[in-house]
Amino acid sequence: MASLLRQIVAGPRARHPEAGLDLCYVTDNIIATSGPSGTYPQLAYRNPLSQLVKFLDDKHGSDWAIWEFRAEGTGYPDSEVYGRVKHYPWPDHHPPPFALIPLIMGSMRNWLKGTDAEGKEGKEGKRVVVVHCKAGKGRSGTVSCSYLISEEGWSVEDALKRFTERRMRPGFGAGVSIPSQLRWVGYVDRWTKHGKRYIERPVEVVEVHVWGLRDGVKVAVEGFVDEGRTIKNFHTFSKEERDLVRGDIKKSNGFADVVTEAMKGKQAGNGTKENSDEPSISEKVMTAAQNSNDPDRLIGSKGGDVVFRPSEPLVIPTSDLNIDFERRNKASYGFTMVTSVAHVWFNTYFEGNGPENGGNPDDSGVFEIEWDAMDGIKGSSRKGTRAFDKMAVVWKTPRxxxxxxxxxxxxxxxxxxxxxxxxWRGDAAPSTGMDKDLGLRAATPSSASVSRASSVRSHKGETNDGHGPDDEREGVKPYGAEGENEIKAPDSVLPLSKDLPGPTHEVAKGDDPST
Incomplete structure (x- = not known):
């Protein structure tokens, strides 16, 4: 019965024919496995720790060591693997804090090359690294591919293909399938090609532009804390921080040109309009997007076009930034219904062209993404009902x-x-945002406020042309399709219109929600 349960849980992942365990050899020196356990009830459906250790001892003697990435706890004490384990945990279904990548890559390299401080008797080429998270897929795949790229010289395409071929059963989708994790693999490639230099800086969120925002959508800004083990909600936008953009402009030169104008910061005088009849900058940005000649655009199909501006400076302590969306509709008996959940991670060092600028990233920029390219629920492609069409985050480095x-x-x-x-028992595991899903929730004051009113309705008496103090945009560089401040779209992001640069990349299908 236990063996049958393990086969069901392993699902689309390949099992090692000799060991009978949920593991694979990505290369001769890298083993990816699902998280083992030595306690019940997990022992009934996970790799038994004793069997995994026996297999590694028989095949590799003392020349194996574990790298684990489970913010939810390993499920076993270090002593059960001879203390031969390295810990770099972060939450499931998310990319790692990029500051961990140099440490993970360096420690794995030193072990495999026999140059680490522990056990120098190991022979180069004989040692193996065992990587595991929960399912041995998303987090483990991100690290495995990153190592092949950064230390073995593999291309992104070959590394991802190898991990899929070795880890997944044929026809069950990609090994690394979560869009933000794929974006991180692309970051690793750029980091590798430009000297493996990374600059960690705080980032300030200046504005979040959302096109086609539906009713009842909560927008939050999150980041890593506690060395990456926890995802913290730094801010949830209120209705008072939201402007529904209206009006029209007589002539549109394309969305990118208008964003360039919008990001210049100050207008004439003290930030007010020279002509009160002139549309506001935000109105121009949104209307230009709606008037785009892109035949594939989704802008304006439903919902409204909105700019969120934090009432106080919104600063995240690291360069890793997550924008989280949750759509709720009011239900009866004190409940709300969560109908969509989606989020996206990006890193401002890379979005600011840090590697290409010799380790000197831009001080500001814009990150864009479409709804279809967002991360889904628990690592799957499911996001529920559409919450918006497109989004752009305006960020800068705070002074x-x-x-x-x-x-x-x-x-x-x-x-x-x-x-x-x-x-390791998971008893004190912090809230990491991994449990977001669709369904009924108990109504809270904040959720009720979002659910009862339209997320795109302006308050009575509110104006849509104010932009706050001048210094809110001071130092923010312009962005557009031309000029030195252009930011290349990440590989997994579709360009917002044909006026914007950047390659397209189809998000991998066949996602495994158990990663």
């Missing part, structure tokens, strides 16, 4: 904040720091 932190990959023979593990 007067903490200085930048330079993070390079540790050198050979250098002792590599690891982060604190989560409680």
């Amino acid at each position: 007067g904040r903490q200085s930048s932190i330079v993070i390079n990959e540790p050198s050979v023979d250098e002792e590599v720091k690891q982060t604190q593990p989560a409680d």
Whole structure:
């Protein structure tokens, strides 16, 4: 019965024919496995830890070590694997804090090359790294592909293809399928090609532009804390921070040109309009997008076009930024119905062209994405009903904040720091945002407020042409289809219109929700 349960849980992932365990050899030196367990009830449907250790001992003697990434806890104490385990945990279904990548890559390289401080008796080429998360797919695949790219010289395409071929059963989709994790693999490729230099800086969210926003949508800004083990909600936008953009402009030169104008910061005088009849900058941005000649555009199909502006400076401590959307509709008996959930991660060092600028990223920029390219529920492609059509985040590096932190990959023979593990039993696991799903929820004051009123309705007496103090946009560089401040769209993002640059990339199908 236990063996049958393990086969059902493993589902689309390939099992090792000799070991009979849910694991695979990505290469001769990298093993990916689902998270083992030595306690019930997980022991009934996960890899038994004792069997995994026995297999590794028989095949590799003392030349194996584990790298684990489970913010929810490993499910076993370190002593059960001879203390031969490195901890770099972060939440399931999400990309890693990029600051962890140099540490993970350096520590894996040092172990495999036999140059680490522990066990120098290991022979180069004989050692193996065992990577695992929960299912040994999303997080483990991101790290495995990152190592092949950064340390073995593989291309992004070949690394992703190899992991899928070795980890997944034929016809069951890609090994790494979550859009933000795919974006991170692309970041690793750029990091590798430009000297493996990463700059960690805080980021300020200036505005969030949303096209086609539906009713009852809650928009939140999140980031990593606690060394990446926890995702923190730094801000949820209120109705008072929301402007429904109306009006029209007589002539449109395309969406990108209008965003360039909008991002210039100050208008004439003290930030007010020279002509009161002239449409506001936000009105121009939104209307230009609606008037785009792109035949595939979805803008304006339903909902409204909205700009969210935080009432106070909204600063995230690291360059990793997550924008989270949840759509709720009012239900009876004190409940609301969650009808859609989606989010997207991006890193402003890479979106600011840091690698290409010799480690000196732009101080501001714009990140854009369409609804269909967002991350779905628990690593799947499901997002529920459409909450919006397109989104753009205007960000900048705040002035007067903490200085930048330079993070390079540790050198050979250098002792590599690891982060604190989560409680292996999972008893004290922090809230990580992994449990978001569709369905009924108990109504709270905040959710009720969102659900009862339209998310795109302006309050009585509100104006749509104010932009707050001048210094809100001071230092924000212009953005557009031309000019030195152009930002290349990440690989997994579709360009918002044919006026905007950037390659297209079809989001992988066949997502495994158990990653």
